[in-house]
Amino acid sequence: MKNHIHIIALVITILAVVSIPVFAHHGASPYDTSKLSTLKGTVSDFQFINPHVEISLDVTNEKGKVETWIGEANSPNVLSRHGWDRDIIKKGDTITVIGNQGKNGSKTLRLQKVILSNGKELDPNSITD
Amino acid sequence: MRNRLMIWTFALSAVLLVSSALSPQLHAQQETAPAQPATTAPDLSGLWSRLRDAAVPRGYEMYILDYGKTDSPMTPWAAAKYKITGAMYHGDDPSTVLSDPVFQCFPPGVPRIYLFNFPVQIVQIPGQVLMLFEYDHFIRRIYTDGRPHDSEQGPLWMGDSIGKWEGDTLVVDTTNFNDKTFIDRVGRPHSDALHVVERMRRIDQNSLEIAFTIDDPKAYTKPWGAKLIFESKPTWKVLEQICEDNASFIGLNEKATQPLKKKK
Numbered sequence: 001m002k003n004h005i006h007i008i009a010l011v012i013t014i015l016a017v018v019s020i021p022v023f024a025h026h027g028a029s030p031y032d033t034s035k036l037s038t039l040k041g042t043v044s045d046f047q048f049i050n051p052h053v054e055i056s057l058d059v060t061n062e063k064g065k066v067e068t069w070i071g072e073a074n075s076p077n078v079l080s081r082h083g084w085d086r087d088i089i090k091k092g093d094t095i096t097v098i099g100n101q102g103k104n105g106s107k108t109l110r111l112q113k114v115i116l117s118n119g120k121e122l123d124p125n126s127i128t129d
Numbered sequence: 130m131r132n133r134l135m136i137w138t139f140a141l142s143a144v145l146l147v148s149s150a151l152s153p154q155l156h157a158q159q160e161t162a163p164a165q166p167a168t169t170a171p172d173l174s175g176l177w178s179r180l181r182d183a184a185v186p187r188g189y190e191m192y193i194l195d196y197g198k199t200d201s202p203m204t205p206w207a208a209a210k211y212k213i214t215g216a217m218y219h220g221d222d223p224s225t226v227l228s229d230p231v232f233q234c235f236p237p238g239v240p241r242i243y244l245f246n247f248p249v250q251i252v253q254i255p256g257q258v259l260m261l262f263e264y265d266h267f268i269r270r271i272y273t274d275g276r277p278h279d280s281e282q283g284p285l286w287m288g289d290s291i292g293k294w295e296g297d298t299l300v301v302d303t304t305n306f307n308d309k310t311f312i313d314r315v316g317r318p319h320s321d322a323l324h325v326v327e328r329m330r331r332i333d334q335n336s337l338e339i340a341f342t343i344d345d346p347k348a349y350t351k352p353w354g355a356k357l358i359f360e361s362k363p364t365w366k367v368l369e370q371i372c373e374d375n376a377s378f379i380g381l382n383e384k385a386t387q388p389l390k391k392k393k
Contacts, residue, residue, distance in 0.1 A: 051375040
């Protein structure tokens with residue numbers, strides 16, 4: 001009788017583990033909206049295209065190694081109506097970005113603020129009336 | 130003297146005779162002409178961008194998810210569906226969000242199409258009011274020529290719309306929906322009995338109001354709705370927006386493991 005209970009418990013545990021959804025990166029939001037990260041670096045690419053404007057940023061980490069981060073902003077359709085254009089950021093620019101990192105720990109950010117080298121602040125969401 | 134008198138009398142009579150002969154025609158012209166100048170037909174045309182509802186908290190997601198604090202009393206049928214579909218956007222369940230058909234670029238339905246953060250161009254032509262959406266270049270045709278609802282097509286993703294003017298308001302009646310869309314992006318469901326009524330009017334030169342009502346007895350115990358306000362954007366133009374760009378972009382979490390593709 002005890003053996004049967006142990007087997008049933010084991011089966012239930014296995015079933016519980018297996019039923020955890022596998023596609024962990026298709027979450028309702030792939031970004032950790034509970035905290036913000038700040039990075040300063042050199043722009044290596046700026047794609048002002050749909051569906052999301054993307055900034056590639058070369059950032060030197062604490063160990064002196066250069067890592068490339070990708071920051072995602074809103075659609076250029078929205079941003080171009082709020083002061084952005086394809087030349088607002090250029091390769092080689094030094095900028096600071098603030099955003100939510102990808103939940104899987106990848107070097108990706110959903111951008112919440114962009115600060116240019118001249119101090120100008122840009123809103124990468126631009127959901128204003 | 131008498132001759133002159135006769136001539137004047139004759140001339141006066143002739144004038145009176147001619148004028149009395151003419152006057153019925155003048156009267157007739159006045160009777161067929163409008164009693165007052167024709168009123169200008171209401172004009173909703175322009176490029177319109179929806180203003181965020183002040184009740185909806187600031188933030189990218191909430192702006193596009195739903196219509197603010199609206200009461201939507203669900204039937205048990207709808208509540209059971211909403212338990213699953215609502216969880217798509219409220220929880221951390223990673224596997225269901227992509228089952229929303231908009232992620233495969235199916236039409237968003239009405240009124241959900243108003244929730245996308247892209248403007249709509251309204252064009253009025255005889256017998257139709259056209260709504261040209263920047264979002265995935267959708268067109269809604271609202272027939273104002275008095276025709277009944279289309280009985281030949283359907284059910285349809287975007288429904289079938291007919292409209293009639295009530296004073297300054299275009300009252301749009303849309304039916305013949307399929308049940309594959311959501312009312313909004315928090316997962317509120319509807320059935321194929323959905324009937325949407327929109328009241329569209331220009332509040333002033335720069336503002337448009339669209340008040341919609343959801344009437345779906347299978348899903349909601351009573352009609353409910355919301356008012357959407359749009360601002361005129363005469364300096365904007367409709368830009369290209371291709372839904373498939375989003376469908377192939379399923380999150381930077383995947384992109385981060387691939388090299389950034391050069392799209393220029």
